[in-house]
Amino acid sequence: MHVYEPRLHPVAEKDIPEKALEALRPYRNGEGDIYAIWGTLAAHPDALRRFLVFGNHVLAKNTLPTRWRELVILRVAWLAQAEYEWLQHVAIARRVGVTDDEIRSLGRPGPAGFAAAERALLTAADQLVTGAGLDDDAWKPLREHLTTEQLIDLVYTVGQYQTVAMAINVFRIQPEPDIAVLREELALPAPATS
Structure with missing residues (x-):
């Protein structure tokens, strides 16, 4: 499989607003790092928070x-x-x-x-x-x-x-x-x- 260079990189945790960080608390790997998908989408923190509400239903309350x-x-x-x-x-x-x-x-x-x-x-x-x-x-x-x-x-x-x-x-x-x-x-x- 060809690995492409990312077009958007995950946002550094220190640069993610507090409300978005709070929403991301359950979305971390075993090392405590935010998963790359969510770190990348944190570039639009308000949309990410809203998207996670729906995603939480689909993944956890389905x-x-x-x-x-x-x-x-x-x-x-x-x-x-x-x-x-x-x-x-x-x-x-x-x-x-x-x-x-x-x-x-x-x-x-x-x-x-x-x-x-x-x-x-x-x-x-x-x-x-x-x-x-x-x-x-x-x-x-x-x-x-x-x-x-x-x-x-x-x-x-x-x-x-x-x-x-x-x-x-x-x-x-x-x-x-x-x-x-x-x-x-x-x-x-x-x-x-x-």
Whole structure:
């Protein structure tokens, strides 16, 4: 994978306004450093604080089971070819029990090896990312497996992580060293070719 020079660099912690720093308190790695994505978006501290409110719902208050949420996020990351997002969520997905074979499958067209509800979620993620909508064939199995709140959270999850993927790709945000090592094990698969 080609590593590009970042277009925007993370803001130094000493230069982040106090309100934004407070909002970023839970968004630090094991070393206590602010994650590069959030440090980069801290260049617009007011927008960052507001964005984190919604992001906190999607990541921490979501009605989708954590496993389902992570499958969807990884699928969005693959579709968008957002390496930073992919690597961060490979680590999270592993912690919630998603296997490496399942993760690899998410980086292929028509991922295999998932239960009916998960296949429905992944089909929906594909359609939401590529067409900003769902056809009736995608909607019906979702309605069978998800509550109304979960359906809404599915759309929010795809939208949130598609937005994050755009920021990653546009600003060329690079993964932290502790996450970059995952390139050797579970690198972002290349996009599907037609």
